[in-house]
Amino acid sequence: MREMCDVCEKAPATVICCADEAALCAKCDIEVHAANKLASKHQRLLLQSLSNKLPPCDICQEKASFIFCVEDRALFCRDCDEPIHSASRLFANHQRFLATGIRVALTSSCFSV
Missing domain, CATH: 4.10.640 (30s Ribosomal Protein S18)
Structure with missing residues (x-):
């Protein structure tokens, strides 16, 4: 879709x-x-x-996931994200980020003591 x-x-x-x-x-x-x-x-x-490149939505398993929710530790397509995170004020306050498929790596300086 x-x-x-x-x-x-x-x-x-x-x-x-x-x-x-x-x-x-x-x-x-x-x-x-x-x-x-x-x-x-x-x-x-x-x-x-x-x-x-993006994995499928954790809910519908059909559409590409564009949103990552920190609290749910889940990936959502737009169609599944909206009803879940508008269901209550608690869910609306979840930290959600655009999942762009851009890989993030730690630099070697992060491990120096």
């Missing part, structure tokens, strides 16, 4: 904006990120390349 654009909600999304945590179609991406100098600097990642 394809991710739909968060702005127009009509076209399939082609990129995800890390700063806005939004999936955008090509047309809306150009319009939104041409709005001002700050927006033009937002890092955007191609959804096609991301969805091939």
